[in-house]
Amino acid sequence: METTFACTCCGWLRSLSGRVTVGSDALCWSCAEEHTILCDRCGERVYRREAFRYRDRTLCAPCYEQVNNQ
Ligand SMILES: [Zn+2]
Numbered sequence: 001m002e003t004t005f006a007c008t009c010c011g012w013l014r015s016l017s018g019r020v021t022v023g024s025d026a027l028c029w030s031c032a033e034e035h036t037i038l039c040d041r042c043g044e045r046v047y048r049r050e051a052f053r054y055r056d057r058t059l060c061a062p063c064y065e066q067v068n069n070q
């Protein structure tokens with residue numbers, strides 16, 4: 001059974017137990033900590049560069065659109 005995966009971000013082989021999925025990507029914990037953040041509204045993990053700030057909250061793109069359309 002395969003117990004490792006290649007991190008999409010750094011390319012290192014990491015243990016599957018430390019895998020963090022972001023959309024269709026699989027990241028290791030250290031990359032996830034550095035490059036991703038949790039949406040304050042839906043809890044989805046998104047890349048920091050794709051996250052939005054809205055009134056001191058961090059939102060993913062779909063949530064940001066929803067709060068802006070309310
Ligand atoms: Zn990594």
Ligand SMILES: [Zn+2]
Pocket residue numbers: 039040041042043044059060061062063064
């Ligand atoms: Zn969200």
